[in-house]
Amino acid sequence: MSAPNDYDPVEVTALHPDEVARMLDEALAAIAGADSLEALKEAKAAHAGDRSPLALANREIGALPPSAKAEAGKRVGGARKKVGEALKARQAALEEERDARVLVEEAVDVTLPWDRAPRGARHPITTVAERMTDIFVGMGFEVAEGPEVEAEWYNFDALNFLPDHPARTMQDTFFVEAPSGGPSGRVLRTHTSPVQVRALLSRELPVYVVAPGTTFRTDELDATHTPVFHQLEGLVVDEGITLAHLRGAIDAFVEGMFGSGLKTRFRASYFPFTEPSAEVDMECFVCRGASVGDPDAPCRTCSSEGWIEIGGCGVVNPRVLTAAGVDTERYSGWAFGLGIERTLMFANGVKDMHDMVEGDVRFTSAFGMEV
Template structure:
C-alpha cells in the first residue's frame, strides 16, 4: 500500500494558487467599486462573496488536500476572503452614506411651514355675529357693556317699568334662582333680556350714554326649530339731550344695511313697558321682496306672504325708566332697541332650524364661518 503524498504542493492546484486567488479578489473589488446602490451592491456580494461565488468554490477545494498542504492553502484563502469582506464592508458604508445624503436632500422638510396636526375648527357663528354687530356700533363711537346673567329682579323687571303682575314675571316665562337656604324668594332671576345692562350703564356711567349690550339670555321656552331656552340678544341704549325717534330710525337703518345690504325697513306701532312710543322694527322680506303679498300663485313661507319680517323691538325710553336710573327726563331723552342674534343669523343665512346653532357640530360653524371677521 502506498503512503500519503506528503510532497504534494497545493500551489499546483489552479483554484488555490496565489494567482487565482488574487484574480478572484480583484474581480470582487472591481464589482464592489462599480456598485453605486444598495441593490447593486447586494448583487455583487452574492456574486463574489456568496455561497456559489468563486471564492466559496475555491474554499471547498481545501478539504480535498492532504493534511500537510491544508495549512498553507488555508492561510492564502483566509487572506483572500479577508480582503474581499473588508472591501465589501467599506463599500457598503460608502453606498449607505451616499444614499442617506441623497434622501436628506430630496426629502427635506421645510420646518418653517405650518403643519395641520388636527382638523381646523371655526369660530361659532353666534360669537362671530356678535363681534360683527358690535363692530358696527364701535365704529359709530358706542361702547360695549356687559352684565351678570343671574340678575336682580329689580333690574330685570322693576327698573324697566315691568309691573309685578306682568305675565313675563311668571314662572312660565322666567327662570327664578332659588335662595341659598332653599326657602323664600331670592329675588334673583336668570335675565330674560340684556336690558338690565342698560340700567346698570345708566347707574355707572356719566351722561350721555351710548352703549350696546350683547349677551346670553334665558327664557322658559320649548326647545324646537324656532325656540331655545338659552339664546342671545343685542340691545342698544342712547341717552342724551335732544334724542328723538329719527335718531333711532337712522341708527337701526345703518345696522340693517351693514347686516343685510340695501334693504327697506319700517316701524310698526307696538307696546313695551320700557319705551314710549314703541315700535316693532321690520325688514322687507329678503326672499320675495313683497311680491307674494296678495299673490296666491307665488306664496312665500319666509314672510307668510306679508312682505315684511319682524327683526326686533325699539322705541323712545320711557321717562319712568330714566327716573328709576336717576336721570332727569325733562333734560335728557333716549332710545333703546333689541333683537335676537340667532334670528339675525337665520335671516342672513336662510337657516331654518335654531337647534343647529346649539348642537356643537363644527361643520355648521365652518359653513357659516363668514360671520366672523
C-alpha cells in the first residue's frame, strides 16, 4: 500500500496565492493600459491565451491530489474570470470610442450636393458652329471638310494669292514645311477657303457646300483676336449664279441666327479669290439702328453705329474656278466667310476672346448642354 500524498499546492510556485494575485494584477494592468483594439488583442493573447501565466498555472492543478484541487481551482479560476471580465469591459469601451471617432472623422453631410464632380458642357463655339451650319444645310448646302495643315497651293496659289502677297509671309502665316523641290510648302491654313478648291476638285458640279473649321494666323491673343479661331466658309458654283442669290442666302442666315426683320448691306471690299468682293453688315439686332445719333441711348453691341460687320463675300474669281478646272464660260459662283467667334460674341454678348480659349468651365457651362 502506497504512502499518503502529502503534496501541498501552496508549495507549487504558480499556484501560490501571492503569485496568482501578481499574475492577475499584471493582466488587469495590461488590459487597462490597452489604448486600442489592436493593443487589447495583444494583451488578451499575453494574459488570457493558451500560453499565458494563468493558463499555465491552471495546468498545474491536474497534478494535485483531489483534496487540493478544489481550492487551487477556485483561486486560479477566479483570477481567470476577472481577466475575462476585464477584457470584455475594456473591449466594449474601446469599441465605443472607435465608433464615436468614426462618426466624427467619417461624417457625411447629406445636405451637400451629391454630385461633387459637376457635368461639363459643350464649348459654345462648337454649338454656334453647328447652329450656323444647320441654317445652310436647311437651304440645301452640304458640309465639306479639309485638312488644317494645308499645302500652300490650296491655301494661296489656287485662291489667286500672288507669290509676293503679304499674307504669305511668316509675319502672317504659320509655316509647317518650306518648299523642298516642289511647287509649295505646307502651312497651317489661314482660312477655310482651301476647302472651296478641294470641293471643286472632288465633287461634281453644281457645288453647294459650307465648310466650318479651325484656322490659324500669327495674331496676338487679346480681347478681339486669337491665333487660333474658327470660320464658316460657303461656296456655290452653278449655272446662272448671281450676287442676288448670295444676298438671299446671307439674309436667310441672318434671320435664322439673329431674328427676323434685320436688314443687311454690302460694302465694296477686296479679296484675291472673289471679284467683285464685299463686306457684309447686318442691322444691329439689339438697337436696330435706334441708337445712332442718340447719346442718351448708347448701344454696346454696335457702338451706336447701327450696323455690325459679320463677314466677307463676293463672286468667285474666274482664276479660282480655272485653277479647279471649272469652265468659266458656263459656270459662275459666289463664296462667303463668316467668323464663328464673332458670331458668338454678338449673339451672346461675349466681350473678351480670352473667355473662349482659357477653358474655364464656368464660361462654357453658362451655355448649357445644347446639342
